[in-house]
Amino acid sequence: MINKVVQSMKWAVIGGGNGGQSAAAHLGVMGFPVTLFDVMPDTVNAINFQGGIYVDGAVKGFGKVDKATIDIAEAMRGAEIVMVILPALYHRDIAKKMAPYLEDGQIVFVHPGATFGAFEFKQVFEEENCKADVIVAEAQSLLYACRLNKPGFASIKGIKNNLMVAAIPANKTEEVVAKLNKAFPEMVPGKNVLDTSLNNLNAIMHPGPTLFNVSMIESPYDWRYYWDGITPSIGAFIEAMDGERVELGSKLGLELPTVLEQYQILYQADGKTLSEAVKKNKAYEEVMGQKRVDTRYMLEDIPMSLYPMVSLAKHLGCSCERMENIVELGCFVLQKDLKAIGRTMESLGFEDMSLEEIIEYAETGVKKAN
Numbered sequence: 001m002i003n004k005v006v007q008s009m010k011w012a013v014i015g016g017g018n019g020g021q022s023a024a025a026h027l028g029v030m031g032f033p034v035t036l037f038d039v040m041p042d043t044v045n046a047i048n049f050q051g052g053i054y055v056d057g058a059v060k061g062f063g064k065v066d067k068a069t070i071d072i073a074e075a076m077r078g079a080e081i082v083m084v085i086l087p088a089l090y091h092r093d094i095a096k097k098m099a100p101y102l103e104d105g106q107i108v109f110v111h112p113g114a115t116f117g118a119f120e121f122k123q124v125f126e127e128e129n130c131k132a133d134v135i136v137a138e139a140q141s142l143l144y145a146c147r148l149n150k151p152g153f154a155s156i157k158g159i160k161n162n163l164m165v166a167a168i169p170a171n172k173t174e175e176v177v178a179k180l181n182k183a184f185p186e187m188v189p190g191k192n193v194l195d196t197s198l199n200n201l202n203a204i205m206h207p208g209p210t211l212f213n214v215s216m217i218e219s220p221y222d223w224r225y226y227w228d229g230i231t232p233s234i235g236a237f238i239e240a241m242d243g244e245r246v247e248l249g250s251k252l253g254l255e256l257p258t259v260l261e262q263y264q265i266l267y268q269a270d271g272k273t274l275s276e277a278v279k280k281n282k283a284y285e286e287v288m289g290q291k292r293v294d295t296r297y298m299l300e301d302i303p304m305s306l307y308p309m310v311s312l313a314k315h316l317g318c319s320c321e322r323m324e325n326i327v328e329l330g331c332f333v334l335q336k337d338l339k340a341i342g343r344t345m346e347s348l349g350f351e352d353m354s355l356e357e358i359i360e361y362a363e364t365g366v367k368k369a370n
Helices: 004-008 018-030 041-050 072-076 088-101 117-127 170-180 193-198 207-212 232-251 259-267 274-278 302-316 321-334 355-364
Strands: 011-014 034-037 052-057 061-064 067-069 081-084 107-110 135-139 144-150 153-159 163-168 187-189
Touching: 011 018, 011 072, 018 034, 018 041, 018 052, 018 061, 018 144, 018 153, 034 072, 041 052, 041 067, 067 072, 072 088, 081 088, 088 117, 088 302, 107 117, 107 170, 117 135, 117 163, 117 193, 135 170, 135 193, 163 170, 163 193, 170 187, 170 355, 193 232, 193 355, 207 232, 207 302, 207 321, 232 259, 232 274, 232 302, 232 321, 259 274, 302 321
Parallel strands: 011 034, 011 081, 034 067, 052 153, 081 107, 107 135, 163 187
Antiparallel strands: 052 061, 135 163, 144 153
């Protein structure tokens, strides 16, 4: 028998890609009322035809979806939690679309936020003069390692043991996590959204290894991204680059675990080096390497994950030589100015804010007037 709390807690999932359909299916299997928004009519029609989404792997079954729709207002109406699972490149645009239809008391959960996703959603809601009393929260990463077989059929390869979540303002984090835990006990509170953003490991694990494996990517061979691509030398560089992220966190009063420590926390994958640890993560066993360089590991994770860290580090006077070099190399290899579309201190309105003011904004949600 389905718990009454489950029955009454409605979720809206914004995004029908790998993560969105996996999350909607998982929620449906657990018995939560869930609606799903996506811009692709074929995706929406397939889910509605079945009445939900089939899922296999770490979660097995059929997740009922009350409604899939291309109407974002319809998807969000009456939802207690509006969970956004979209590439960060679309965050600003989707926040604008959401703003007119938000309702008092809703939680906007950006899952994941990439780097500073919650800041961007909050900024857009203010720009759009949204009057609804909502809490904006973000996760450090996506809960799942997942893939879509086809619309309406998701495969969850693995689920993280712990996933950090924080809200703006930070004193709402416990409330948000308590609600999320009704479905996802793996989610734990972070100190603030600076904590979740700087624990975004996509910035560390995607652009650098992709650039160092260009010859593999453009070869005719099949290869596994983590198991074959994170060689000892590449792993050592990534660990050193990760040290810059940890140093940046220290400047902000955060004790960030290293990337190696994160693999133990998230996946219980132990190793003396990063190259060893990723090979002990069964969730990564089937993650194949790309067949082209211009994937989201570069097009999204440089401007929306890594470059925002570089921007903040330079703003605060922290070392970021390795991170900055990966950003520059990525722009050269792709022949695209990825920095021009990236999140920066300027695009977030932080250019005139001090270290203390940035921390205060993360804690209180109140930005000092310029």
